[in-house]
Amino acid sequence: MRPFELTAPTTVEAAVAAPGTFLAGGTTLVDLMKLNVLTPQHVLDINELPLRGIDTGDGLRIGALERMGDIAKHPGVYPVISRALLLSASQQLRNMASIGGNLLQRTRCTYFRDVATPCNKREPGSGCPAISGANRMHAVLGTSDSCVATHASDVAVALIALDAEIRLVSEAGSRTVKLADFYRLPGGTPEVENDLRPGELITEVLVPRLDWASHSTYVKVRDRQSYEFALCSAAVALHVEDSRIVDARVAVGGVATVPWRLTAVEAALRGAPLTQAAFEDAASVAAEGAKPLSSNGFKVSLLKRTVVRALLELTEGSR
Numbered sequence: 001m002r003p004f005e006l007t008a009p010t011t012v013e014a015a016v017a018a019p020g021t022f023l024a025g026g027t028t029l030v031d032l033m034k035l036n037v038l039t040p041q042h043v044l045d046i047n048e049l050p051l052r053g054i055d056t057g058d059g060l061r062i063g064a065l066e067r068m069g070d071i072a073k074h075p076g077v078y079p080v081i082s083r084a085l086l087l088s089a090s091q092q093l094r095n096m097a098s099i100g101g102n103l104l105q106r107t108r109c110t111y112f113r114d115v116a117t118p119c120n121k122r123e124p125g126s127g128c129p130a131i132s133g134a135n136r137m138h139a140v141l142g143t144s145d146s147c148v149a150t151h152a153s154d155v156a157v158a159l160i161a162l163d164a165e166i167r168l169v170s171e172a173g174s175r176t177v178k179l180a181d182f183y184r185l186p187g188g189t190p191e192v193e194n195d196l197r198p199g200e201l202i203t204e205v206l207v208p209r210l211d212w213a214s215h216s217t218y219v220k221v222r223d224r225q226s227y228e229f230a231l232c233s234a235a236v237a238l239h240v241e242d243s244r245i246v247d248a249r250v251a252v253g254g255v256a257t258v259p260w261r262l263t264a265v266e267a268a269l270r271g272a273p274l275t276q277a278a279f280e281d282a283a284s285v286a287a288e289g290a291k292p293l294s295s296n297g298f299k300v301s302l303l304k305r306t307v308v309r310a311l312l313e314l315t316e317g318s319r
Contacts, residue, residue: 064100
């Protein structure tokens with residue numbers, strides 16, 4: 001790891017005024033610094049900032065420094081969020097990692113994390129060896145000729161399904177952005193992963209009140225049951241009346257370059273009965289626009305099956 005200067009501001013104003021890279025739990029940043037993927041000269045430890053608290057009064061407000069483990073077990077947090085957090089990483093990491101840091105975590109693409117290989121995210125214009133290389137874990141949705149890396153966060157998938165927003169603060173003031181609009185598709189500039197402006201800090205996560213989101217779940221398919229990133233995941237919330245779906249929220253992870261909302265699946269589910277046939281029919285449009293690579297074509301069918309599995313698990317006992 002290269003030498004760096006560490007400071008610890010105690011106010012948000014001081015933090016956004018200082019040059020440097022923000023450090024919260026450090027579960028991503030420190031790893032990338034050890035690998036020389038990131039080499040900041042100044043690191044700002046923000047753990048003393050007043051960015052904590054979980055409010056479930058009208059909707060859900062989560063301070064950006066709240067730890068993933070604490071959020072997962074907090075009463076009033078929607079099940080889809082809690083389950084996505086509990087299926088993330090390990091207990092030790094969940095006790096350290098902050099919600100704000102989780103939303104900003106970088107891809108786990110091995111080419112990005114290996115400085116001996118080209119990577120357009122790390123060095124724009126150097127190429128994307130994953131396109132013709134080892135790409136079993138990579139994306140089939142939202143890809144480009146410049147990048148096919150998947151987004152790593154589980155909880156971001158759940159939050160996007162629920163129309164979550166994040167509040168950002170900088171010296172220029174504060175703004176609120178929908179999380180779905182915050183993430184950027186790679187296009188020709190995969191090094192620009194989100195709409196975070198220089199000096200901006202995530203201060204809180206805001207989830208609008210959605211009473212029927214209490215009927216929700218998160219399913220994660222992975223190579224092993226412990227501490228593994230998703231091959232495919234699905235966040236689902238349903239509003240059901242008289243054994244029919246009134247409204248639905250569906251988003252998926254592990255298959256796209258950003259957390260991926262499936263609005264076409266949601267539309268197909270509205271008015272549908274609680275049957276496996278109806279779920280399979282709705283999920284048939286889940287992979288529209290998919291562009292599989294040499295080793296990840298299985299994700300197209302896995303995506304559809306994961307959505308169906310989440311719907312079946314959520315409606316078990318109601319059918």
